[in-house]
Amino acid sequence: MDSGLDLGLDAAALTARLVDVASVSREEKALADLVEGALRGLPHLRVDRDGDAVVARTDTGRDQRVVLAGHLDTVPIAGNLPSRLDEAGLLWGCGTSDMKAGVAVQLRLAATLTDPNRDLTFVFYDAEEIAAEFNGLKRLVEKHPDWLAGDFAVLLEPTGGRVDGGCQGTLRAQVRTTGRRAHSARSWLGENAIHKAAPILARLAAYEPRKVEIDGLVYPEGLNAVLIEGGHAGNVIPDSCSVTVNYRFSPDQSEAEALERVREVFEGFEVVLTDSAPGALPGLSHPAAAAFVAAIGTPPAAKEAWTDVARFSALGIPAVNYGPGDPTLAHTREENVAVAAVLEAEQKLRRWLTA
Template sequence: MSTPLDLSQDAAALTAQLVDVPSVSLEEKPLADLVESALRALPHLEVDRDGDAVVARTRLGRAERVVLAGHLDTVPIADNLPSRLDGDGVLWGCGTSDMKAGVAVQLRLAATLTAPNRDLTYVFYDAEEIAAEFNGLKRLAERHPDWLAGDFAVLLEPTDGRVDGGCQGTLRVQVRTTGKRAHSARSWLGENAIHKAAPILARLAAYEPRRVEIDGLVYPEGLNAVMIEGGHAGNVIPDTCAVTVNYRFAPNQTEEEALERVRRVFDGFEVVLTDSAPGALPGLAHPAAVAFVAAIGTPPAAKEAWTDVARFSALGVPAVNYGPGDPTLAHTREEHVAVAAVLEAERRLTDWLTTGD
């Protein structure tokens, strides 16, 4: 039985406690149980649960509602548990950066902000690190969109303490070729589908990705082969080949427009869409976002990835990414977070939600 979460400890110590409760995707229940129990002990919050997603809300009648969201799951453990605090004030372990430090900040705010200047909704959800069909925030948006209602949202994904506006869209396609199967000893009797994929790779190598400016933020795009599948055996000329291509696109394009751009690049080839998710525009013009950026005190940047801010955007809720931790350390064996960064994120969010407008 895991030790109950101690929300009285600082956010860095709480991060360590969260990290030491393994929560690989689809195995979040023990941590979700602890989060729910800790939140239900706070009388100023109304708590709901759906599967392994937990939502807590204040009901203070404020003029504005802010949603603070974070996922409970991690990628598979890579010999990096339990957590370890070194002498330089760095906490090591699976999920430290992505994103149990952000979750710890959420929990601390939930415990300490009994009379914030805005009504608050805290969302802790499951299965962000795997296929979208399992995503807990997606499930909440479909089943309980009212739980996610708000004027502005902050997703506490790691951003190295800066505000990242919006997010890229992403899609994957298979670019396919066909040939004729034959024995490799008599290759002239066949047509090699893998060889026919060479022009696909040549077009990718020659492609110059765009850099798109939106509201002063620059979103770099990318079009890349991420997988090649083909072949049957070591002595068979392959008759099929598929190059999986991932397109990361600026959020001023729709999914349909992005797919059409990819189809033009591979004109003459069969292109089959396998996965797609829209981007999210920066959303920095909303008054709450303006106040938030001012409170954080650093220039905003474009989010160079897809994140669940897109789900909030689809619900009509402007959203940004902000959290402690270096995003480049996410999913690595060497994942870690600086204690000072976790405490700073808690301080800045507390100041924003308790002072001024």
């Protein structure tokens, strides 16, 4: 039987403990059970659970509430468990950076901040690394928005210890062509739908993405082909082809505006939306965000990806990304996090929440 989580460990040692409990997406129950069990033993917290998402809250009567959030799941293990600590102070293993170091910091703060200067909500959720339909934070937004109520939110995704404001939006669409099927020995009797896709690729190659400045942060966009599907057999002229494109758009655009831009690029072709998620404005002018940036002490940057800060933004809660770990190591076999970075993140958040 598992002995449980010792929240008396420092944040780096707790990270190792979390990493050694495998929690690939849709298989987070064992870790969620440990998190819930550890938090329910703390008298200053109210704890709720929905599926494999756990939410804990203080209720000190402060006039401001901060939400600290992080996901429990990881991508599939790549031969990088159990964790190991090397002589340089790097902790290696699946999920070290993305994002069990951030979860460990949350747990340490939840255990030790019994009288914070703001009321706190700690959110630990499942299935962030896979399709949005499974996302635990999405489920909480839909079923228990009151559990997530707050004035400001911090998502402890790895950011290299800097504050990343907002996030890009993302959409995927299929750009389709049609032709006429024929035997390839008599190709002149058909119309090759794959050949007709050549202009789609040419437009992508010629496309110049925008760089958009918002609140002093620059969000670079990108429009790229990520999948091509077409063909039936090695001796058949194909009568259909689709190029799936992924548009990472600046948060100054709505999802509808982003889709319209894609339709403009591929005018004359059928464009079918398959997936979309809004971006989030940085909101750094909000007093809570400004105070947070000042407490962290490093210049903020734009988040060059989509993250769950967009879900908080949709609830009207200003949110930023901040956490230990190098985001470029996320999902790699070589994933690791520096012990010093984990301890520093806890120290800075603690100072902000107790000053």
